[in-house]
Amino acid sequence: MAGVEFVKGHGTENDFVVLPDPDGVLELTVERVRALCDRRRGLGADGVLRVTRAASVADAPADVAGERWFMDYRNADGSVAEMCGNGVRVFARYLLDAGLVEPGDLVVGTRAGERPVTTHEDGTVTVDMGPAKVFGHSTATVGGRAFDGVAVDVGNPHLACLVDGSVDDLDLTVPPGYDPVLFPHGVNVEFVQPVGAGMLRMRVHERGVGETRSCGTGTVAAVAAVLDLGGQAGGECIVDVPGGRVRVRVDEHTSTLTGPAVLLARGELDAAWWEALGGE
Numbered sequence: 001m002a003g004v005e006f007v008k009g010h011g012t013e014n015d016f017v018v019l020p021d022p023d024g025v026l027e028l029t030v031e032r033v034r035a036l037c038d039r040r041r042g043l044g045a046d047g048v049l050r051v052t053r054a055a056s057v058a059d060a061p062a063d064v065a066g067e068r069w070f071m072d073y074r075n076a077d078g079s080v081a082e083m084c085g086n087g088v089r090v091f092a093r094y095l096l097d098a099g100l101v102e103p104g105d106l107v108v109g110t111r112a113g114e115r116p117v118t119t120h121e122d123g124t125v126t127v128d129m130g131p132a133k134v135f136g137h138s139t140a141t142v143g144g145r146a147f148d149g150v151a152v153d154v155g156n157p158h159l160a161c162l163v164d165g166s167v168d169d170l171d172l173t174v175p176p177g178y179d180p181v182l183f184p185h186g187v188n189v190e191f192v193q194p195v196g197a198g199m200l201r202m203r204v205h206e207r208g209v210g211e212t213r214s215c216g217t218g219t220v221a222a223v224a225a226v227l228d229l230g231g232q233a234g235g236e237c238i239v240d241v242p243g244g245r246v247r248v249r250v251d252e253h254t255s256t257l258t259g260p261a262v263l264l265a266r267g268e269l270d271a272a273w274w275e276a277l278g279g280e
């Protein structure tokens with residue numbers, strides 16, 4: 001067997017191993033994802049983006065056209081997630097650099113549905129993330145402290161908590177506590193610090209990963225939460241995360257996320273290493 005091609009990329013330092021698989025032949029097991037994402041025994045990443053067509057993904061939503069390029073996203077622990085806002089920008093950058101799409105407008109299939117994407121000449125990418133739906137209010141706990149938050153569905157589940165004071169002091173090495181009844185499939189928890197008009201700072205603990213340097217869907221949830229708490233239907237914010245800066249716009253119908261997408265390395269996984277990790 002030949003080695004498996006890979007590309008390494010990141011969006012605001014939320015990093016991914018991209019696996020081109022146009023014919024849908026790669027067996028992406030939990031063990032293979034975990035090994036790839038491990039920062040010592042693998043390449044190291046927060047997640048894996050398999051690049052394939054929707055037709056070859058068994059759990060692709062029915063409303064995603066079969067010929068669409070499909071982002072098969074996996075968290076570092078091997079779990080499947082519906083959507084990844086930083087990942088979809090990196091995915092689009094890969095499609096563009098590989099000559100699989102033209103610059104400008106394209107559509108990416110995801111488990112949350114089809115997502116219109118625009119690549120820009122300055123290297124940034126804008127994604128139409130769909131509606132950010134507030135579905136309740138709840139609490140996260142960190143180090144014995146409770147933080148009130150807003151539950152937001154951005155295709156995947158979030159609890160965005162506004163913090164009084166700095167987000168820098170929180171210990172996110174331990175997963176925040178949350179209500180498993182409201183979030184039966186787990187949740188991504190954001191801690192959000194307003195720092196001026198239309199400016200937020202945010203840290204995040206991601207479901208299936210741990211603390212990451214950024215979470216695109218999380219930044220959309222953060223802005224939706226701030227608007228909800230302020231009684232506003234729409235607005236735009238700059239969100240600073242440990243890994244960089246993104247711009248988010250939210251209205252009653254949809255939301256957009258704009259930020260960088262970087263590819264930094266490409267190569268081939270050793271065939272024997274891949275095989276030894278085993279198929280399904």
Ligand SMILES: N[C@@H](CCC[C@H](N)C(=O)O)C(=O)O
Nearest residue numbers: 081084085086156215216217
């Ligand atoms: N980092 C992502 C979100 C990835 C999925 C998340 N961990 C989940 O399980 O829902 C982003 O940029 O949105």
